[in-house]
Amino acid sequence: MQNILVLGASGTVGSLLVPALVAAGQRVRAASRHARPFAGAEAARFDFADPATLGPALDGIDSLYLLMPADNLQVEQYLLPVIAAAAARGVKTVLQSVMGVEHEPQNPYRQVELAMQRALPSAVVLRPNWFADNFHGMWAPAVAQGVIALPAGTGASSFIDARDIAACALAALTSTRFNGQAFTLTGPQALDYGAAAALLSQAAGRRIVYQAIDDARFVANLQAAGVPADHGRMLAGLFAAVRAGQTAQVSDAVERMTGRPARTLAQYMADHAGAFR
Numbered sequence: 373m374q375n376i377l378v379l380g381a382s383g384t385v386g387s388l389l390v391p392a393l394v395a396a397g398q399r400v401r402a403a404s405r406h407a408r409p410f411a412g413a414e415a416a417r418f419d420f421a422d423p424a425t426l427g428p429a430l431d432g433i434d435s436l437y438l439l440m441p442a443d444n445l446q447v448e449q450y451l452l453p454v455i456a457a458a459a460a461r462g463v464k465t466v467l468q469s470v471m472g473v474e475h476e477p478q479n480p481y482r483q484v485e486l487a488m489q490r491a492l493p494s495a496v497v498l499r500p501n502w503f504a505d506n507f508h509g510m511w512a513p514a515v516a517q518g519v520i521a522l523p524a525g526t527g528a529s530s531f532i533d534a535r536d537i538a539a540c541a542l543a544a545l546t547s548t549r550f551n552g553q554a555f556t557l558t559g560p561q562a563l564d565y566g567a568a569a570a571l572l573s574q575a576a577g578r579r580i581v582y583q584a585i586d587d588a589r590f591v592a593n594l595q596a597a598g599v600p601a602d603h604g605r606m607l608a609g610l611f612a613a614v615r616a617g618q619t620a621q622v623s624d625a626v627e628r629m630t631g632r633p634a635r636t637l638a639q640y641m642a643d644h645a646g647a648f649r
């Protein structure tokens with residue numbers, strides 16, 4: 373049994389990882405700004421923007437799950453001090469990064485990966501593709517209105533279910549087999565947003581369509597919904613890789629790490645149908 377710290381514990385992946393680690397018999401410290409309580413885990417307050425919260429969060433910890441809250445852009449400012457503190461204490465670290473950044477030397481996530489690998493050679497990098505869970509998360513308002521308008525063109529993505537990311541995180545945290553390695557995490561099949569909308573329509577029992585739009589309209593739509601323009605532009609930039617076919621890659625890493633195949637998008641839709649109706 374280890375003492376494992378999960379940052380972003382109440383977020384998309386963290387809220388699945390914490391109960392999975394508890395069920396696996398680990399001692400878990402679940403950290404976020406609001407210190408959401410989880411049965412069987414210790415809730416801790418941690419704020420990337422408040423360095424005084426870092427030491428107490430790491431005290432007595434053997435292994436760390438490190439991720440960036442999605443609505444922030446300070447990737448290096450937030451993650452590098454945590455990596456330095458983890459390295460100083462010899463804490464094994466598993467970083468949730470982003471698919472494809474190994475091909476982008478200037479990408480802040482790539483900079484963080486490299487710094488972590490230098491400081492902590494046993495660290496594990498998980499690079500997930502677009503989450504299926506965005507359909508009931510980030511894109512939920514669009515799904516509710518029946519029109520998913522994105523600058524994705526006809527590009528396909530091998531959407532990954534966050535439950536599979538959490539399962540890979542659990543494997544990386546509780547075993548030494550994956551130490552020092554990086555894994556691209558994808559679903560088993562690449563689908564474009566038109567095909568995803570058709571699956572959504574089936575699960576929801578109502579018509580949901582995909583509309584291809586350009587970056588400017590996407591950023592304007594997000595701004596109208598209260599998303600800051602710089603965050604909107606960052607998201608728009610990510611869709612260039614979708615249009616270029618770079619998110620269509622399918623990997624077998626989920627099966628290699630967990631011993632069972634990644635869930636399909638259809639399975640994700642069926643399991644979350646209640647959120648789409």
Ligand SMILES: NC(=O)c1ccc[n+]([C@@H]2O[C@H](COP(=O)([O-])OP(=O)(O)OC[C@H]3O[C@@H](n4cnc5c(N)ncnc54)[C@H](OP(=O)(O)O)[C@@H]3O)[C@@H](O)[C@H]2O)c1
Nearest residue numbers: 380381382383384385404405406419420440441442502503
């Ligand atoms: N969504 C995708 O399709 C996708 C695809 C590939 C990679 N990724 C990457 O995955 C990461 C996001 O993962 P996720 O969606 O699981 O996270 P998330 O849901 O955005 O995480 C939110 C969590 O972070 C906490 N948090 C927010 N601000 C914080 C702060 N200042 N200090 C400490 N904790 C804070 C939140 O709780 P409190 O509010 O209580 O603090 C919550 O626990 C990002 O790096 C993103 O680039 C996402």
